[in-house]
Amino acid sequence: MDKLARTNDPAGTRRRIVDAAYLAFAGHGYNATGLQELRIAASVSSGAFSHHFATKKDLGLAVIRDRVRTAVESTWIMPVMSAPTAVVGIEQVFETIIFDLEKSGSISGCPVNNMALELSSQDAEFRQQLDQIFLLWRDAISDKLKADLAAGRSRVSDPGAMATFVVATYSGAMAMAKASQNVQPLRTCLRIMMDVIRN
Amino acid sequence: MDKLARTNDPAGTRRRIVDAAYLAFAGHGYNATGLQELRIAASVSSGAFSHHFATKKDLGLAVIRDRVRTAVESTWIMPVMSAPTAVVGIEQVFETIIFDLEKSGSISGCPVNNMALELSSQDAEFRQQLDQIFLLWRDAISDKLKADLAAGRSRVSDPGAMATFVVATYSGAMAMAKASQNVQPLRTCLRIMMDVIRN
């Protein structure tokens, strides 16, 4: 009896779906999220839903492209690139994230990491998309380190390796933080990592 | 009249179920695994299944306690403890894991990490159990580092923090390895980590 009003707004509908899906997938996981849950959260009928995303996998890929990637770009890539040096950038990113987590009270983890671990062994296409994001992330840090090295602002000899290390340590620290619901692993790893890069 | 033979073997039945579940949960995830799949893999009737595990969650907790924990103990804790020094132990563990992964051809990730990321935000009990395993893991490394420090075999000033860092970096490197289906991140992170601990 509570019929939905009809509102022709393709872009808005699609955005509402992807928003709801990003929250749910990053929050409690892809497989633990039902489409009905998303339809309700996005206030979208099953017909409209299917029109925009033929399958759940299509939606998953769209979420990775439209939300997970941009999340990495806005929280990691852009801050690092616009920082004076890679080290400073990385430190600021960590501190921003730690600050936000402490404010929010609950730690739901890093979206890329969450989705990568859940979906990599489930579907090759998911795995590739997620791997690409890891690469983007790593390359951004690597490029910054290279620039620092060229400008004499850094003594890091292998920027590519160091970037991989930074991403890995952050991801693992966030995993531990999520399991313990405590930011301590992030703080600890940040400190040691800073020593490594500054050496 | 073609009744199925039956053999009262509670311990064996339970073990078959937990074995199948560990493989599946660590392999393609808890939520992506159906109980039907496990029943078939373990050759167990649904009645027998329910007798041993009332709910899927019960099974999940049993898998964590009986398999994930022991997997960490046998692949990490025992090798590190029985190595001459923590550094040597950690290096050997990494190399063993890298060797095994290259032999097997596919990288399904670290069971603790996989399950922690999937289940921590799904259920508090899961989260606590997984967090405990992280602690066990970290403490084993920390204890070894302390012993090394006391014996003058190490210059690591904060063993607890260093242990957290090792676990985090390993976990993150394994996540990247899983996403890229390549052991390179593990190698890279091992090298940098060794420099950090030895320096």
Place this chain on the structure above:
Amino acid sequence: MDKLARTNDPAGTRRRIVDAAYLAFAGHGYNATGLQELRIAASVSSGAFSHHFATKKDLGLAVIRDRVRTAVESTWIMPVMSAPTAVVGIEQVFETIIFDLEKSGSISGCPVNNMALELSSQDAEFRQQLDQIFLLWRDAISDKLKADLAAGRSRVSDPGAMATFVVATYSGAMAMAKASQNVQPLRTCLRIMMDVIRN
């Protein structure tokens, strides 16, 4: 390739489900009825079923509202209201019911009573809905008795109490008739009841 023909007929589908459920719930009980049984009886897929009724309880409530209530209205309330006096109406209702039961051969009892006894202690919402029907039923008789009293066609001094008594005696007589598979209790109670009201 042998896809099932489909015809969007929401009202019809819903009606078929409720019809089948009413027959089954009133016939052999709510808890003794499986949804599979209803799906087959109504020729409805489980998907269509879920679309109309999310849970069995939802269906139960719909059955009470859409069928049990109207059954009471058509077999009791309307006949009594349109009869010259309450006494005549009640007598006619009883006799119609007795006649129908004898024709059908088996006595499955009064739907309201059947469902009330089974479901009142199972769920508060069921209990309230069923209680409301008892009230409607009782009030219809009460109103008729009041009108008779005002018009001097009855000497019943407390119409409300008398209506309760009529409903109770009918319900109890029907319970006994169901247990004995014999209409005798209905006849007996009708006779005594008539003496009481006519006094």
Place this chain on the structure above:
Amino acid sequence: MDKLARTNDPAGTRRRIVDAAYLAFAGHGYNATGLQELRIAASVSSGAFSHHFATKKDLGLAVIRDRVRTAVESTWIMPVMSAPTAVVGIEQVFETIIFDLEKSGSISGCPVNNMALELSSQDAEFRQQLDQIFLLWRDAISDKLKADLAAGRSRVSDPGAMATFVVATYSGAMAMAKASQNVQPLRTCLRIMMDVIRN
């Protein structure tokens, strides 16, 4: 791990099962009660359970014979028989029941009536057993009325019919009381019934 101690006590075991079953069957119904629930309530293993009752139906019949029948005997038949007259006995029974219900706070209905309505249309054997109890009940009242008539203590001309009427009205009033969770229907019907019998 919480193994049950072994206690050879056949009579006690059986009684515990039947007790738990009577409470559950009369309380929330035969079909709504699982055997596992009863096993837990009676602290009985599945093996011991099966030893005493091969099927659920066997248990149901035992409950009717060993508990429902005796419940009717102790709450209705004996009090009426030992009362000075049928009228007084019936009045006392009603008042005792109303008093107990008000004390307990919730109305779960008359066990005979509850089980008769649920099981009569489900199984012929159940129906017969329940019908027999109705007969016993009715006959006890009828006999008392006959004795009163013979002794000049009553003007009831058809004791058998009157007994049927009393049982029916009580059953129906209790059904309404259960649905409304209010003893008022019992009070109301008692008053009118008393007028009828005394007239």
Place this chain on the structure above:
DNA sequence: ACAGGCGGGACTTCCCGTTTAT
């Protein structure tokens, strides 16, 4: 007599994807 493991299946609920219809 009792403890518990087990077989096989039914239960309600929910899933994802498709189709009709406006």
Place this chain on the structure above:
DNA sequence: ATAAACGGGAAGTCCCGCCTGT
């Protein structure tokens, strides 16, 4: 593009009864 009905099947849970073993 959007709303809603629908198909078909799988999900996890629980059912009852039997069997083995002590």
